[in-house]
Amino acid sequence: MVLPPPGPHRAALITGASSGIGAEIARELSARGHHVVLVARRTEQLTALAGQLSGPSSIVGADLSKPQDRAELPNRVAALGLEIDVLVNNAGLSTMGPVSGADPGAEMNVIEVDVVAVVDLCTRFVAGMVTRRRGAVLNVASVAAFGPLPGQAVYGASKSFVLSYTRALGEELKPSGIAATTLCPGPVRTGFGEAAGISNEEAEAALPKPLWVSPADVAKAAVDGLAASKPVVVPGRLNRAATAIYHLTPRRLLLPLLASQHPAFKKK
Template identity: 65%
Template sequence: MLPASSSTGVAPVTGASKGIGEQIARELARRGYGLALVARGADELRALADDLGPAAHAVPTDLSRPQDRAALPERIAALGLEVDILVNNAGMSNLGPVAKADPAAELTLVELDVAAVVDLCSRFVPGMVTRGRGAVLNVASVGAFGPVPGQATYGAAKAFVLSYTHALREELRGTGVSAATLCPGPVRTGFGEQVGIPDDEAEKMLPPFMWEQPDTVARVAVDGLAAGRAVIVPGAANRVAAALNHLTPRRLLLPMLARVHPGMKTS
């Protein structure tokens, strides 16, 4: 469930400078919520904050750095705001088999996709519980429902987010605070391009009917959070894919994934 908007309440949205994060920020703004826009790109955040109006605040932060995450609550409080909705959307991926991985890059992924989620939930959820109002939206992936050869660390990180949020949701029962996991399938955001999987390459592995636009994903995400859903998978095709990913025996699923995943072509 979503708390009512207020003049002092704010929704930190991480990874807000582009893609799903930007669209979730826009969707929340349309519904009257104040925003703390969090990402590394200061110029992009300020441009977005200017576009969204005076209730949107740019809070540039490198979430892969523990010291920067630790400073975020104080920076938001200094604006005279308290956190009502936390959106942990920031994330990254690496591509290729573990045998050829860069250890530093893998650990940066864990810091951003796993540690930042735990860190920010641990810092902001206690205040929500004390006030008896709030919501958490943690962004995972359809890949959270099964291992991903060629993106092993990414798939495992998203599985962590899904499991963590299920447990958090149960812990929060009766507190007035809710938690949900967003598990999108393929989305046209340029995210894959950053790790070497351009959309045209990804479409060879994932058919066009599975792809969603980021504004659609954002709307479905906020609607799902408002409705109190535990897991939000935008698109009927992706909900089927998530179920198959979860239920198919691993001895059958993993060889199929390994044959088609672009990350395995580097092995």
């Protein structure tokens, strides 16, 4: 199982491509010759990105929290004369704070984008890959996928779902020669944390500097891992070590430590 080669009418679809890791994955796939379909709400940022890419690209504005927008994606791609050989489910968001003070609508929106959209788009695009016996799926989770995350309970649980779902999907797709990889980055400076309510200063104080990996390095590790059919990619040697510790530490010790260090519980 390898990354499908570029070809006429073949494309890679990247959600959440307007910035951060999604934009860098688009750059990485474009540099490797793939026509990229850039999907996000902010089409003006997609247009700017498309002008910087080395290869062909298409822009599709869509709000992945809306079922109708997701349902229309396959037809919109088909109207471009393209088949999706590489699906990258990168779009995601988080809330922050204790569940007791959470806004129900915001929490459901996280689940809609981080969980439901991943399942929805995989269901819509993987069937064609199986028919063609050619394809690859990259679902973006987080190191938070490996255990509970007090302060971001819904986000951590959502990413755990993505990891479990993608592992199962990958096993199902082996007979068809289709790769499915979960990307689990640690801290990355993308603006994601600020959108959730965590300032750069708070994030950097809570997470040691050696754990931070650049978006470009994360994207390269992701595409290399997908090309090698790795089931899980954790960019950064120290993040991989931290993930192992995360697995091995008893939850009765780990959870109080995570809660004590999370910026959500340090705000007044």
